[in-house]
Amino acid sequence: VIVNEVLQWTVLVVLTLLTLGVLRQVSLMLPSTVRGDEGGPSTGRHAPARLLRELEGAVGDAARGRGVLVAFVTENCVACQRLLADVSAGRQKLNGQPLVLVAQRPSDQFRTALEETRIPMIADEGDLWHDCRVASTPLVVRIDEKGRTAMKEVTHRVDAVA
Amino acid sequence: MLTMSVVEGARWALTAVFVLSAVEKGQTLWARSAAWHPLMLVSPTRRRYATALMSAALIADLAVIVLLAVLPAIGGPAAGALVAAYTWLALPVHSRGAGSCRCLWKLLDSKTRLALLGRNVVLFALALAVTLSWSSTAGVAGFAYGAGLLVGLAALVAGLDARPGSPATTQRQASPGRGERASGDELADAAYATPSPRGGTL
Numbered sequence: 001v002i003v004n005e006v007l008q009w010t011v012l013v014v015l016t017l018l019t020l021g022v023l024r025q026v027s028l029m030l031p032s033t034v035r036g037d038e039g040g041p042s043t044g045r046h047a048p049a050r051l052l053r054e055l056e057g058a059v060g061d062a063a064r065g066r067g068v069l070v071a072f073v074t075e076n077c078v079a080c081q082r083l084l085a086d087v088s089a090g091r092q093k094l095n096g097q098p099l100v101l102v103a104q105r106p107s108d109q110f111r112t113a114l115e116e117t118r119i120p121m122i123a124d125e126g127d128l129w130h131d132c133r134v135a136s137t138p139l140v141v142r143i144d145e146k147g148r149t150a151m152k153e154v155t156h157r158v159d160a161v162a
Numbered sequence: 163m164l165t166m167s168v169v170e171g172a173r174w175a176l177t178a179v180f181v182l183s184a185v186e187k188g189q190t191l192w193a194r195s196a197a198w199h200p201l202m203l204v205s206p207t208r209r210r211y212a213t214a215l216m217s218a219a220l221i222a223d224l225a226v227i228v229l230l231a232v233l234p235a236i237g238g239p240a241a242g243a244l245v246a247a248y249t250w251l252a253l254p255v256h257s258r259g260a261g262s263c264r265c266l267w268k269l270l271d272s273k274t275r276l277a278l279l280g281r282n283v284v285l286f287a288l289a290l291a292v293t294l295s296w297s298s299t300a301g302v303a304g305f306a307y308g309a310g311l312l313v314g315l316a317a318l319v320a321g322l323d324a325r326p327g328s329p330a331t332t333q334r335q336a337s338p339g340r341g342e343r344a345s346g347d348e349l350a351d352a353a354y355a356t357p358s359p360r361g362g363t364l
Contacts, residue, residue: 076264
């Protein structure tokens with residue numbers, strides 16, 4: 001009787017997890033236009049002036065002609081951890097485009113860890129976050145050479161946006 | 163009889179908590195991102211040996227899960243010791259304002275020092291109960307009690323995190339699997355970015 005009970009509960013838990021997994025996969029397959037608003041600067045329009053100024057300061061002339069990738073990250077998000085681990089270990093190909101990390105109010109330790117990656121970093125006090133309407137992280141945005149938002153995606157795969 | 167069922171429930175609850183803990187660590191190790199876990203960002207030494215430390219902790223979690231199932235007389239004290247050790251390791255995360263210790267796969271995550279302490283004191287008490295009066299049979303009778311204990315624990319953590327004035331009330335909330343999503347208030351407050359009038363370029 002006990003074995004049957006345990007098996008029943010196990011099957012129930014496994015089925016629940018499988019259902020949740022299927023729902024997640026379905027939502028990931030939906031085009032970004034029908035998903036919920038993920039925030040970020042509007043695609044095809046000029047990025048907020050404050051962001052462009054900060055990027056100019058972070059990467060200078062390096063971004064001219066090639067555009068720049070911007071990754072908005074926070075300390076506690078799982079996908080951000082994965083993104084940071086991948087880009088700091090060079091596991092993602094960015095097609096030669098410079099990457100800039102934007103962290104919102106990073107703790108001292110997080111800031112130090114970000115600086116150790118040698119990837120240009122902007123420590124934001126909330127203004128950039130607000131201007132860029134960041135609602136989810138990690139938000140990866142590609143800004144073209146004219147300062148327009150060419151593409152954006154909430155993903156840990158920076159190379160998917162590069 | 164009721165007491166034994168509650169103790170069995172404590173055993174189920176502790177086992178579930180350590181399963182969550184192991185899943186959290188396994189997922190982080192799988193993504194090769196141990197060095198970026200909030201618990202590892204606390205000090206350069208932890209960061210340097212993050213993968214080894216997290217692997218060791220994962221093995222300890224798995225050992226406690228097995229011991230709680232087959233040898234609760236040892237599993238109880240081992241669980242208590244591990245809870246105490248994790249509490250000591252996680253406290254600095256909240257004192258440096260990181261927001262969350264990212265413990266227990268977000269399901270029983272604490273966003274404030276008080277919630278962390280409250281949750282872990284309860285877990286320690288459960289481990290103590292298992293140690294003092296464990297049952298040799300792994301009965302299913304306590305399963306419902308275990309589920310009840312976990313729900314109560316989740317409510318306690320949520321309540322402590324949501325106290326007025328708590329920093330957690332301004333933290334970003336989880337969007338499972340895809341990162342973090344801002345709270346409804348933050349979204350409502352967020353105005354659409356106004357394009358630069360002069361169309362600034364890089």
